[in-house]
Structure formats: C-alpha cells, structure tokens
Amino acid sequence: MANKTKKILLETSDVIIENKEYLTELDAAIGDGDHGINLARGFKKLKEKLENETFTERNELFKLTAMTLISNVGGASGPLYGTAFLNISKVISDERLDLDDLVEIAEEAIAGIQKRGKAEAGEKTMLDTIIPAAESLKQSRDNNLDLETALNNCLETAAEGMKNTIEMQATKGRASYLGERSIGHQDPGATSAYLMIKTFITSYL
Amino acid sequence: MANKTKKILLETSDVIIENKEYLTELDAAIGDGDHGINLARGFKKLKEKLENETFTERNELFKLTAMTLISNVGGASGPLYGTAFLNISKVISDERLDLDDLVEIAEEAIAGIQKRGKAEAGEKTMLDTIIPAAESLKQSRDNNLDLETALNNCLETAAEGMKNTIEMQATKGRASYLGERSIGHQDPGATSAYLMIKTFITSYL
Amino acid sequence: MGKKLINDPDNVVSEMIEGIVMASHQRLEKLNDYNVVVRKDAPVEKVALVSGGGSGHEPAHAGYVGQGMLDAAVAGDVFTSPTPDAIFEAIKTVDSGNGVLLIIKNYTGDIMNFEMAAEMAEAEGIEVDHVVVNDDVAVEDSLYTTGRRGVAGTVFVHKIAGAKAAQGADLKEVKRSAEKVIKNVRTKGMAINPCQLPAAEKTTFSLAEDEMEMGIGIHGEPGTEKTKLKKVDQIVELLLDDILSDLEIKTNEKVTLMINGMGGTPLMELYIANRKANQLLKDKGIKIYKTYVGEFMTSLEMEGLSITILKLDDDLINLLEAESEINLL
C-alpha cells in the first residue's frame, strides 16, 4: 500500500514540477507570479525525501508530505496544502480505501484549508476545485455508484470547478486586491489543486 | 556692424538649437550624450539676451556670448567655447574685417580653447575643426586670395577637419576613456564647431 | 529587462543574507540552515521583535535588525512568505523570556505562516503575540478583500515598537505602540516599470511606453488601475489624496512623510516627488515633522514610488527620535 502511495506522491510531484511555468503564469496575471515556483520548490524537496526513505504506513507518507510542504513552500499555498495533507495523514489508514474513506479524506483536507485560510466556496481559490470535487464524491457515495465512476465524476467536477474560477471575482488571497480585474483569469491554486486531484485519480484507477 | 553681428549670432544660435538632437547623438556614441543639450541650453539663453538688448559694439556682443555660454552651458564645451568667445571679444573691432583680422580672431579663439583645455590638433576635439580652418585662413592670406575665396576654402577645410575626427582616437575629453573604441565616430565638439563656422561664413558672405 | 546581477536564481536569498551579515561586521548573524538574520547579541533582556516576509523588499527586513529596532528578520523566498519552521527558529533565538512580538504584513501567506510558527513557539512555552500591518490604502478594506496590504508603513512599526522595547516596556505595551502606528499610518504606491522574479521568465505585469500602474503592491502584483503616464506632481497629488481621505488629519497636526523608492527609481525622482508632497501638505496646513526620502521597502528593480504618512503625537515623536543602531530611519 505504502509503495503505491509513494508512487502517486512522486507522480504528483512530477506533475507540479512540470507545470511550474504554467502555474506561475496564472499567478502573474492575478497574484505575484510565484505559485508554480513555490510549489515546485516544495515538491522537488518532497521527491528527494521520498526517494531517500522507505515507508511502511500511508500516514507517515502524508505527514512527510505535509511537513515538507509547510517548511519549503511558503506563501499562502504552503500552509494551506501543508495543513490539508497533515489532516489527511490523521485519518488515512493502510486499508484499501472505499468511497466512504475518500469522502472523509476530502472533508479533512477541506477542513484543514479552511482552518488556516478561512475561505468559502466561490472566493476564487483552490477550494473552488476541491469543494465541488468532494461534493461529487459524496453524491456518488449517496447514490451507491462504483468507485471508478465516482472517481471519473469527481475528476470532471474538479475540472469544472477549476474552470469556474475564471468567471469569479476573488475575495480571498492576493487576487482579491485586483477587485473586478481578477475576473477573467483562472485561479492558480484552483489549477494546482486540479492537477493534484487528477494525478491522484488517474494513478489510482 | 553690431546689428549684422547680432544677426549672425542669432542665426548661429538657431543652427545649434536645430542640431540639438544630432549633436547629442554624436556625444552619446563616444561621450555622455549631452553636447547638443548643453549647447542648446546656452544658445537659447543667448537668443533671449540678444533679442532683449541693443548693442553698439561688436565686442559687447562677443563678451555677452562668452559670459552666457560660460554660465549656462557647463560641461567641457561651456568653458571652451566661452573662453574662445571671450578672447574674440578682446580683439574684435567694429571695422569691416579683413583676412588679417579673421586670422587674428581665429588664433585668439584657439588660444582660449587651448588655455583651458590644453589639447593639440589630432586629439579628436573641436580643435580639429578650428585649427585647420585657421590654417586655411592664414594660407589664403599669405597667398593673397580674396576674402570670398578664402572663406570658401576655410569652410571646406573646416568640414574636412570635422570629418577627419572620425578616424582619430580621442586622447582628450570624455571620448578618450573609450580608447580605440572612440575610432569610427565623428567628434561632437568638432561638429558643433563646424556648424558655427559654417553659419558665420555663410552669413558673412 | 530580465538581466540580473546574480549567480543562481535558486540561491539569491541565502547569498544575499550572507552578504548582509558580512557587511554588518559581527553585528548580525545568520542562523544555520535558515534565511534568518538575528542580532549577534541575541537574546537581549527585553521584549524581542521579529519581522519578515518575502525577500525582494530590501532593506526590509534584515536591514532593520539591530539595537533599537528588530531582533530578527526572517527572509522567505523572493515575494514568498517564509515558512513556519524558519520563523520558529527566529523566535527561539531572540526570546529572552520577556516575550516576542511578531510584526506581520497583512498577506494571507504571511499571516498563516507566522501563525503556525506562533503556535509552535507557544507549544514550547514562549510568550508570543503579533500585530498585522495594513497601511496600503490602494486596497479596499471591505468584506470583498482580505483587507489592506502591509507595505512601507511597516518600517515605522519596526522603529517605534523597537524603541518601546528598547526602553524596557513589556510585551503588551510594545504591542500597544505597534498598534498605535498601524492605526495612524497609510501608504499608496505606483509604478512605471514592473519587476521580475529571479526564477521567472517574465515580469508579473507589463506596461506600455506611456502607461503606469496606480495602487501597486510590493510583490509585483498588478496595481488597481492602469492609466496613462502622468507628470510626477499629478501622481503625488493622486496618491496623497487617497491617503488623506483614509487618514483624517486636522490642520496643524504633525506627520512624518516617507517617499519610498520601489528599487529601481533614481533618488532624483524621489526628491522631485518629495517637493510636491511637501507643497501639498503645507497647503493643507499639515505639519511635516520629519521627511524620509529613499528606499525602505522595495520590490526588486521595480521603478515607482510609494508615499507613506504617519500621524504623530508626542509619544510617537519621542519613540521615533529614539537612538538606534539602524541609521536608515
């Protein structure tokens, strides 16, 4: 289990590092142009640490991810993603995860992000990818869909959530300084969140 | 006489002001890009003063020109041209000038420039226009040429002198800092000196 | 544009911190493994002051570490708030048992990272409190924003809280002085040319030959309004108007005025701006107690300026005039 999880986290790191320029460009438009640089710095460090150690439990892996992001990313996204992963490490087990587990994990992640950032859905942040994605998982569970369909739906909803940030006016984070000028640009954090969710799901399926 | 001289000085001012950009560009290539700006500032002031006063003697006009350039041009060219005009004011009479007079005037101007700047011919400065021009006047006088021919020869020699600065390596003034890189550019001071001589001569003829 | 006098974009902050410490001749020290600058004589028996934030704002904040101002400055990556572990190390190093005040600029990232560090310090029994500086009137302080940003006014918090702490005041009193500054200080900035992160390919915003940005922040964020380039006298008037409509100042009240360059602005231009600011304040009957013209809170090589007004009373004047090792302010 831990090995599979490690592989997924390594793949996530690669995806973020590959998208460093893209995420930075998105942040330059409505923020301060460092989101990709920040995350890539953190995930590069994470890769090193993952590659140099062996793990037996999933929660260790998520805790390491959390601490590495917290002490290497900085900015707004460092504490937010860091706390999200920290919260995940508290609930994740080494069993095969079912839809109930996934819903719990997503909710814990959101709780972590909201504890630190105090944002709601619709404020043009990473939460606008993550909250709809979590909602979709919940619905799938309530409708007793199978895991594969649930994950596919979740990914689609996350993509929609990310794209919906284009039309939003930011009221949290640096982009809020722009007022109406923040409209028309996709949120960098919503985009990095989508990239992570996509990698988790694709690797999982 | 004074009126004619005043007119010539006004025309000279106009020519320098018109060539402000050109002289500045030449100075940008091998100096600090202000020669046209410096001279234009001085000659603009001179125009104002000339237009607001009446003069009866030529030497007053040249003294005014000298003092105005000295206290408004600054840089290297301000004291140099200023002292040149100051020296001219000391020898110029109100009579009609013959070739002997013109030679004396040119020599006095050169003496003034050399007193301040301690340069010789061939150092890529304004003197490389003025010294050959003066030499030409002297030759014309020694060969008993008529005034018009003498002035035409002088103008031609001044133009050649100016152009010869292109091939020279500067050893005086700011351009000397460039060493060999000063070769290939026409000296701004040699150019402004030519413009002045040309205006004097054309207006005089 | 784009060229920089650096070695490797990944090392700019640590190399800069080393350069700062070397220039200090034993006055300052860098903490091992962290981009943290502390007074060499830390901990000093008094309330300790820790500030910090992204790098690229030099001399902020390491330039303000010294007797009479900060005890430590924590430097994040360029324009990126520092991480909790570094802030925590700074707190531990400078705490003398009299408590630590964190001076935070109001950015989501800074607040979250400093808060996490404070939680870590409190868990170890260190008394920590914090203030959040939010002097930038370019940002509306409303439900729809995260509140005004902290910009150049922050250095007055360093100075005045630093002076108060040096006098031996306790953490509550030092915090109260800091909050008094925050209540009375306002800033607005603008730029004619943007800046570029060492690790990025492009500037964060771009301006045409005849454009400027009003209401810029200090992180290369685009401003609140892109307009045609104006004469500096008009720009100063616009900036001051916005500041003074936010900070009510009565006739004959005293202020300090700061004309702050954004990093690439020649001093000549700052002095020309100062001329107009002085004239305008004089016309309004406002007394300028002291004027600062220079670079205090920059954005790499950005060309532009910000104006800061701090409303003074006798208490603030005394603290402003207090001795300090830092001669910038």
Add this chain to the structure above:
Amino acid sequence: MGKKLINDPDNVVSEMIEGIVMASHQRLEKLNDYNVVVRKDAPVEKVALVSGGGSGHEPAHAGYVGQGMLDAAVAGDVFTSPTPDAIFEAIKTVDSGNGVLLIIKNYTGDIMNFEMAAEMAEAEGIEVDHVVVNDDVAVEDSLYTTGRRGVAGTVFVHKIAGAKAAQGADLKEVKRSAEKVIKNVRTKGMAINPCQLPAAEKTTFSLAEDEMEMGIGIHGEPGTEKTKLKKVDQIVELLLDDILSDLEIKTNEKVTLMINGMGGTPLMELYIANRKANQLLKDKGIKIYKTYVGEFMTSLEMEGLSITILKLDDDLINLLEAESEINLL
C-alpha cells in the same frame, strides 16, 4: 525604458534641489537662482568644503552636505558639470575666511569650470585650493587619456576631508588628508542596463539581452568593454582584480569596501556581490575594516554596480569614524 517620474526635463535639477532642501527640515538651504545646496549655518568657522558636478549621481553631492562632510554642493545639469558662476556663489557663501577646498572629480569639464570659479574667488581675495579625485581604474592613466575618472571613491574624500576640517585643521592639512584618500582609493564599475538623460530621446549606450558593459563611468558613457553577461561572482572577481592590480595591498593591511549601486540596481543584488567581494578579500588576507553597501554615487536609473577599495591607516580610520550629521557614510 524611457519613462521617468518627472515633470519637465528642463526643471529636474532645480525641482530635485528643492526636494532635497525640503527633506532636510532647515538643515540645508538652496542659494537663490543657483542649483547650489549649502549648510543653513554656513559659513562655519573652519575650512569649507565645496564639491559638485553634474546631477544624476544622487545622493552625490547634495546628500553629503552637512556637519562633518561638505559645506556646499553645486549641481550642474544632468551629467553636465556646473558653471563657474554657480560654483563661485557656493564658495562665497561658505567661506568663513579659513579658505575653501574644492573637491573635483577628474573630468575635463568639471576641472575647467571649477578652475574658472577658483580664479573668480581668488580675484576677490578668497583662499581657494582644490583636489582632483581620480579613482576609476577602468581608465588608463596614460598620455593617451585625460587620466582616470573620479567616481564613487569621491565620497570617501568628502568624509575624510570633512572630518579633518571639522577638527579645525587648516586648508593645507585638509587638502593633505583629501590627497591621502585620493592616493589610496580605487574603483571600477559595470552595468547591465544603461540610463537615459531626462532631456534625451535615447539611452547613451545599448546592450543586448545577454550583454553587459565593463568599465562604465557614471555619466552613461559606454564602458571600456562590452561582453557577455556573467554571473555576479565572476563580475566581482574581474572588478576586484583590476582594482587590486592598481592598488597594491599587503596581507593584513586594512581597507574599506564599498559596493555601490548605479541607481537602478536592487539592494539584493548588491548584497550578493558583497558576499563574493568579502570572500575574495578574505582569501587574499586583506582585512576589511568596514563595508558600505548601497547607493552612494549613481547614474540615474542605470543598473549596475561599482566596487571601491580604500586602503586605510590609523589616521584614515580615525577620520572615517568621526561623527557626522550625514549617516550615509
């Protein structure tokens, strides 16, 4: 490029001088009709120091007027030496009967204009002497040049001659101190981006995206060599090599080091350069007594830096450490 925070290019110097005087809060004064800044309390009963030159080098020279340094600074137009009448007014205002020392940077224009002013002052019975600063090793000191230029090292002459004059030394002694600095100070500079005169349409030189100029002066003159952009550590090494091959320094001799920004260079980059300069000097066994990092002698918004080394003895150290109202140095 090209944008400036000014009003009218023709008025930049006078408006700047007004802004400087206003920022001084009664410490300085502008002479009527002249761009001359003098100490408000002039003439002071001591040898008076007058410096000046073209504008665009701020804080030089008006920023160095004050107790312990200059008595007057004469500001010419941008990059253009001031005229004799203005220099003469400055001399008359600050002379207390103890004589006046002119601190001139080695440029044909500056020397001629200051000399003419000196002649005018002497004609009125004022005792005037002068020194010519020529610290720029980029220029060969040979028959084929007008000698080395005067650049950032000039501010050490202001400081040390200023301290000597403040101690009550006579004109000869003050001049001797100034000449000692001149003998022992060397500088070399470089730029990655040029500057542009407010009244000109173009920059004086231009550089491609991957080029730099070594051996630039402080007037936007092209440098002595255009090369590919290097890492700052290599640049610092090249500059120091040229300085140290001109100024012989023995192991364990003491120096002051100045990393001077050309106007548009972020402080971050200067500190990164300082790191390398410190390492290199240490490797050579040279003792750095004091380090200055900042903007001391600039070229408008030029991006680049210069390094200055002043070789010290105990006498110079004492004067360098003397009290002064000017906290830049």
